[in-house]
Amino acid sequence: PTGLVVAVDGPGGSGKSTVSREIARRLGLRYLDTGAMYRAITQVALERRIDIEDPSAVAEVAERTVLTVGTDPDRPSIAVDGDNVDEQIRTRAVTNAVSAVAAVSAVRSRLVAQQREIIAESLAAGGIVVEGRDIGSVVAPDAPVKVFLTASTEVRALRRSRQLGEKGVDDVARTLAELDRRDALDSTRTADPLSVPDGAIVLDSSALSVPEVVDEVLRQSQHLL
Numbered sequence: 001p002t003g004l005v006v007a008v009d010g011p012g013g014s015g016k017s018t019v020s021r022e023i024a025r026r027l028g029l030r031y032l033d034t035g036a037m038y039r040a041i042t043q044v045a046l047e048r049r050i051d052i053e054d055p056s057a058v059a060e061v062a063e064r065t066v067l068t069v070g071t072d073p074d075r076p077s078i079a080v081d082g083d084n085v086d087e088q089i090r091t092r093a094v095t096n097a098v099s100a101v102a103a104v105s106a107v108r109s110r111l112v113a114q115q116r117e118i119i120a121e122s123l124a125a126g127g128i129v130v131e132g133r134d135i136g137s138v139v140a141p142d143a144p145v146k147v148f149l150t151a152s153t154e155v156r157a158l159r160r161s162r163q164l165g166e167k168g169v170d171d172v173a174r175t176l177a178e179l180d181r182r183d184a185l186d187s188t189r190t191a192d193p194l195s196v197p198d199g200a201i202v203l204d205s206s207a208l209s210v211p212e213v214v215d216e217v218l219r220q221s222q223h224l225l
């Protein structure tokens with residue numbers, strides 16, 4: 001079956017999720033948030049009081065956990081062993097622990113395999129927009145459309161802070177520090193670090209609205225659609 005795969009990578013707060021969902025809606029494609037999968041494994045590990053710095057313990061959690069992922073861009077969802085965890089995976093505790101979990105290569109190979117299955121199943125239905133850190137480089141290196149979205153650290157921290165419903169300057173500063181730490185961990189880990197894949201459309205979204213970013217991606221990939 002032929003279908004389109006759009007790979008969207010970038011750091012936290014770069015606008016990946018909003019942009020990816022909008023591209024999926026406009027092109028009538030499915031949508032996969034791979035970050036939600038790493039978050040779900042992290043949520044389970046925290047709930048079970050597993051030592052997040054113990055790779056084999058964390059790997060075992062990933063092996064025993066069944067993730068069910070909904071790929072409707074209007075209603076993405078994730079469940080752990082049948083229970084929905086959409087809310088639980090967005091807590092600050094999960095956000096601050098997820099990079100350690102995502103650095104474990106056994107966790108990555110398991111999740112990457114499931115991500116590839118979801119992509120394969122979506123091809124018959126037209127295709128899928130997949131967002132994460134290693135989509136264009138590892139999960140779907142043959143994706144015809146690759147996007148790498150960035151934004152200044154300040155803009156990303158402000159966006160994240162707003163998402164969290166924060167108001168104070170101190171909150172933004174703290175969110176910025178946490179974002180910086182997660183960026184550093186995600187970019188320097190040995191297993192599939194965040195990187196700009198070959199052939200990616202690189203866009204800085206700091207001064208662009210969501211429709212502007214989406215229009216630009218669609219314009220630059222028109223010949224492939």
Ligand code: C5P
Binds near residue numbers: 131133
């Ligand atoms: O995109 P989001 O902020 O939800 O991702 C959470 C974390 O999951 C990232 O900070 C990163 O550690 C990890 N991740 C990853 N590979 C992906 C997607 C997310 O390592 N493809």
